[in-house]
Amino acid sequence: DLHRRFGLLSQLMFLTELRKQLCAVAAAVEDDPDALVLPHEKIHDVPIDDDFDGSITEGSLEGDDVEEAHGVASRMVKPLLNWVRSREIDIVDEVTPLISHGELRLTSKEISGAKNSLEDDSQVSCMATGGDAMIRRMIQGGSGVDFRTLRVGEAGNSVIVVLFGRQDAIKWLMANETRNDEAVAKARLKLMEQMRVIEPITSSDLSIPKSYAASHPTTESRYRFVDPWEVEALESRSGETASAALGRGRYQALSVGLIANSCEKTVRAAGGLHLLSLWSTLKGGLILTKALCSAHPSWERDAGGDLLMKKGFLMEPSPYDNSIRQHLYGNYLFRRLELPQRFLALVQVELLDLKNVTSPSGSSSLTAYALLRLKRQGSSAPLNHKARSLDSACTQPRKISKSSGPNAPASWGSLVRFRFPLPEEVNCEGRSFDTDRESLFKGPPTCLQITAYEKKFMSDVELGGADVNIESLGSGGQIEEWVPLRAGKDGITWFARIRLSLRFELLCLDASLDFSETGKKERCPSVGLEKISKLSRLGAHEDHKQGMKNSISTPDFGIFGNMLY
Secondary structure, three states: OHHHHHHHHHHHHHHHHHHHHHHHHHOOOOOOOOOOOOOHHHHHHOOOOOOOOOOHHHOHHHOOOHHHHHHHHHHHHHHHHHHHHHHHHHHHHHHOOOOOHHHHOOOHHHHHHHHHOOOOHHHHHHHHHOOHHHHHHHOOOOOOOOEEEEEEEEOOEEEEEEEEEHHHHHHHHHHHOOOOOHHHHHHHHHHHHHOOOEEEEOHHHOOOOHHHHHHOOOOOOEEEEOOOOOOEEEOOHHHHHOOEEEOOEEEEOOOHHHHHHHHHHHHHHHHHHHHHHHHHHOOHHHHHHHHHHOOOOHHHHOOOOOOOEEOOEEOOOOHHHHHHHHHHHHHHHHHHOOOOEEEEEEEEEEEEEEEEOOOOOOOOOEEEEEEEEEEOOOOOOOOOOOOEOOOOEEOOOEEEOOOOOOOOOEEEEEEEEEEEEOOOOEOOOOOEOOHHHHHHOOOOOOEEEEEEEEOOOOOOEEEEEEEEEOOOOOEOOEEEEEEEEEOHHHOEEEEEEEEEEEEEEEEEEOOOOOOOHHHHHHHOOEHHHHHHHHHHOOOEEEOOOHHHOOOOOOOOOHHHHHOOO
């Protein structure tokens, strides 16, 4: 089927290029007076039949009227245009079909190939569940797995990462999964690493003092959980399309070479070197990528009917949810053709103004900054200097000058960018096929959390915080609003004006044949490890209190789970 689809695509691309060339020839205006047409003074001598129908066999090309010439050209190529159009319609269901949940899963070829690379049935079982079932059981009270927090960054302004020990995990697997077989337990952990369900962290990954490293040798590994929808706070615009290991996937920056290589094997198998030469000449990889990026999902092609209602309530998805669904469908189309291109979501946050409602004569000058993160609705993880997650961002302090006029806003002018992947093995609603994974990591982030601070010499003052729902944010659009910042018992005294925008960038899954860990890290560095390593230069501390150990027992993580990423 895959070879047939690429064969049909090749035929359509050839017909499209041929159509362009014939249309250009048919619509061309002859400027050479010595061309093979009758001289102008002899045109009137040609007898014209009263039943002339405008066909090219009746001397219709001999007129000198431009509009008539274009009309004749149109009649010449119209049968070809109609035929090409019919071919386009026929191929729609081959390339962009109506979908079912089963079709969104990995193909049988991908599953069988993955199983063949595994050594035993226990690893196959681990691959089938994704390892999330084991995580869900390990976080239960009484599991014996010790969870600790690693704090990296400056004292009083640190990021926390929840870790668990490798030896604890091996002991738990031996007791619950592998029947006391240590080798199988280690192999299963290794497989979870390869699938990026967990990510190892050793003292060699941290830029820490030698005194700390002496008590934490490099042979002692700890793991952090990896959210399939892991959010990265970008430091610059160039990071939007940078290669990275993000979520459960490894992504490379999109390039013409990667696009061409992704199609070469399939096209060669479908039609040999002759088809591959034609495909390369027509730049088939680029044309196909652009076509799939602009393809409308099947539910939008059927749009135009009544609104979806249930018990009198509108059930249509929000603009944000619909944008995620559209690009998950786009990823499905690329995956169906075994292409590595994938969409990643980009959310840009602009902090425009800051306004004090208790100062009618205008706010005095101050130096302000903010902590921000994207989170899921209902997440109660804190966002402050004492405890903030790895995916949070901190803006640079900016001096906001005193503004004039009653309640005049002050210019802030900070900007933060976030990106997150659209994971594999989810349906177009963003729900995972693995119920354990869905319970732990329920869909994409849907809320922007913000906490604003005034920079002081001794201790910074919190101006307030807020949760901003981004459900009304659509792809290519933006929303702008004043957000009230609530500061504990003091209520609301500050408002921040923010602007949010959403768009999607196309990257490629890492398809390199170099499977070594060093090669993977060089091509696609882990965003989590990179940030941990960078912040650890400012300081690192592991919490050795036993308060975290199995103190929270919930299959859905709760507050504990919200701190894991």
